Amino acid sequence: MGARDRRQLVALAACSLITLAGCSYDYPEPGYPPPGGTASLNKPTTAPDASAASPPVYVDPLVLEREVKNYGELDRLLKAVPGPAILFEEGPLDGPVRGFGAMEKVPAAGQYTVTAACVGASGAKVSVGQEHPGAPFQPLELALDCAGSTSKVIELEQGYIFAHLDLPGPGDTPWTGAVGGVRVTGPLAAAEGGR
Numbered sequence: 001m002g003a004r005d006r007r008q009l010v011a012l013a014a015c016s017l018i019t020l021a022g023c024s025y026d027y028p029e030p031g032y033p034p035p036g037g038t039a040s041l042n043k044p045t046t047a048p049d050a051s052a053a054s055p056p057v058y059v060d061p062l063v064l065e066r067e068v069k070n071y072g073e074l075d076r077l078l079k080a081v082p083g084p085a086i087l088f089e090e091g092p093l094d095g096p097v098r099g100f101g102a103m104e105k106v107p108a109a110g111q112y113t114v115t116a117a118c119v120g121a122s123g124a125k126v127s128v129g130q131e132h133p134g135a136p137f138q139p140l141e142l143a144l145d146c147a148g149s150t151s152k153v154i155e156l157e158q159g160y161i162f163a164h165l166d167l168p169g170p171g172d173t174p175w176t177g178a179v180g181g182v183r184v185t186g187p188l189a190a191a192e193g194g195r
Contacts, residue, residue, distance in 0.1 A: 060175070067092065067177035070119040074179050077117040077149040083185035086112070087163055093121050095175030101164035102182075106130070106156045110187030114163075116142045117149035120178035125166040128182060130159055141166070144180065153188065 074090060086107065091100025106112070118124040123146055129139030139162075142150050163182040 063175050063177045065177075066120065067179060070177050070179045073119045074117055074181050077119070078115055078181050078183040080149065081113055081115045081151055081183065081185055083113065083188075085183050085185050087161055087182070087184040089163055089183075090179060090181030091165060092175075093118060093124055093165070093178040093180050094173040098173060099165045099167055100181070101162070103160050103162040104184075106158055106161050108187055109157045110155070111153050112156050112161075112184050112186030113151055113153050113188065114140065114142065114182065114184050115149050115151040116144055116180070116182040118144045118146040118178065118180035120176060121146050121180070124180045126163060126180065126182050127166055128154070128161065128163045128184065130156060130161050132157065132159070142182075146178075146180075156186075 071090065078088070078090075087102055087104040089100050089102035092098045114128050116126040116128075124144045126142045126144065127139040128142070129137070131137055140152065140154055142152065144150055161184060163184065165180055
């Protein structure tokens with residue numbers, strides 16, 4: 001072993017000792033009472049914490065079948081507007097994992113068509129917009145009655161666009177198979193934008 005190898009070995013050992021020398025860990029060991037004689041702090045609970053339980057899994061085949069049919073109808077409604085989509089997002093309106101949200105790049109400034117729809121519910125609200133430094137944040141809110149699709153032509157700048165479902169409140173809701181979505185197409189040609 002040469003002098004260089006010994007120096008490297010000594011340097012490695014010194015670095016290891018230095019990094020460990022300043023550390024102090026105080027994790028109580030199972031079976032030992034913590035300082036102060038409060039042994040009850042380390043007692044295991046007899047039952048799992050109910051607040052940490054995951055939500056129940058919904059496996060109702062009739063609701064799942066309804067949701068599949070609703071997604072088919074939603075696709076038909078959203079894809080009725082021609083043109084390439086820069087953003088396309090769908091999701092459930094109810095149940096344990098409800099909602100959707102997406103963000104995509106707008107390739108060029110211009111007029112774009114926002115189409116939103118929902119199926120299987122009485123209504124929903126979707127927000128679409130862009131954020132620009134120094135400009136007021138004003139997303140477009142589309143209130144949907146789920147009787148068809150709603151379309152609106154909006155002006156977008158190059159950058160990013162977001163779209164998300166506005167949920168009416170927090171928490172789990174009964175699963176019915178209702179779905180909603182949004183599709184942004186464009187940019188429109190100058191002749192189309194003046195509708």
